[in-house]
Amino acid sequence: MLSPGEVTNVRRDDPLLPRPMAVFRQRPASGPESPSDVEVLYKVEGRGTALLAEAREGARIRLVGPLGRPFPTPRPGARVVVVGGGTGIASVYGLAAEAPSGSRSTLILGARSATDLMARADFEALPAILQFTTEDGSLGEKGLVTAPLERALAEGDVDTVYCCGPTPMMRACAERAAAAGVTCVVSLENNMACGFGVCLGCAAPRPAGDYALVCRDGPVFDASEIQWDGLP
Template sequence: MLEQYQISAPILHNQQLHGDYYQLDITAPAIARAAQPGQFIHVQLPAMPDHVLRRPFSIYDVNPTDGRLSIIYKVVGKGTEHISVLKPGTKLDILGPLGRGFSPLPGDIPSVIAAGGYGCAATFLLAKRARVLPTVLLGGRSAGDILLQDAYESLGCQVLVATDDGSAGAKGLVTELLERVLYEAPNSWIAACGPTPMLKAVGMIAESRKLNAEISLDRVMCCGMGACFACVIKRKANTPEKWAYARACSDGPVFKANDIWWD
């Protein structure tokens, strides 16, 4: 059984990065010590009685020494808009760390992280703990959707950027960058997080090249503990349909890419 805690965590900082993207730092020592790359926390929104369900957020970074835990979030509705105005000292009821995260990156072959939008938060701790630094590919619709480039570069990672409109880095998709990197390092291990179409493309690339790839799936999660089955995805299985449901919150959110049954 993985370590899990429910704690009241005071906010240290809540700052706008740019546009609709924010970084929230809280004090959560037990979770910070137990967290693994790719896991998430489940947050109860304070003073919002009409928002009963918790909200899941990928763990971006932790400092086990001082107990700091950080997430990156985007304001997309009333819940995250409410979080964006919370002040330091406000306490959040959080559960975590939850879910199954990424496998450690191998130390004997190259590895590549591909992230779309704020999916880069879910993969940061993976790069930070890597024995051999990965190449990091960041993608977004425009320059305003490219996050954490400086943070990854501060680790020593080579970072390549692609945007749909060409306003930052190469014009095109992050999966096109992935194809180029794999041309130079064809036996790479792949870890990815981002929108579902991007992850499907990563899975297809990995399968065609017979590469190991793990992907973190973004799903609406209600209970976060695997009880309600609101976040199910289709995973290949030995059944008449060739697939069976898996729970993104507890069986994932990280899965082997070639295990996913893509519709």
């Protein structure tokens, strides 16, 4: 959870709430005394991210984390399909980059247009089969991520589908995977206020009628644990 705005000796609470962000990339500490670098990749959506973008090198920003559960590591040798859409692309990079050697990854990244696609060069440098879809056809296949996902599932050897993006996209991917009898793991992007299970603002309904807290129990869930109709 990143609090937009530089930390100074002047108290400021605009905006009041921190903004949830994925760890895009992390460089491990080189020794016990050296800090590790954490990289966040974000799109300017509104006031909070606009303030974040104003931060200059050396600025101090309040951060609470890491929080929540990450994607489970793919089994060595397994074929996985990783689907990212919109800002959800930032959440799937680490999974694709750190897949154990021997696992076979197909990466499907979707955006409205080529200019909306974040970190394209970083993804192109990964040892994965990479497919782009854009709604306007300016990069890769014109249309939605579900079309290449359906083709990958039809090949029959997919072990798990991993997915992060807008809720309708994740739901559509989960439905395609379920129809093919393949496990689907999603990282939900519900709005959050506290990030650690106190405000109950991120509750997501489960099929049994109870609720999961996306910040504490997730944001990563097996898609079968989610009651999609009740999600915002």
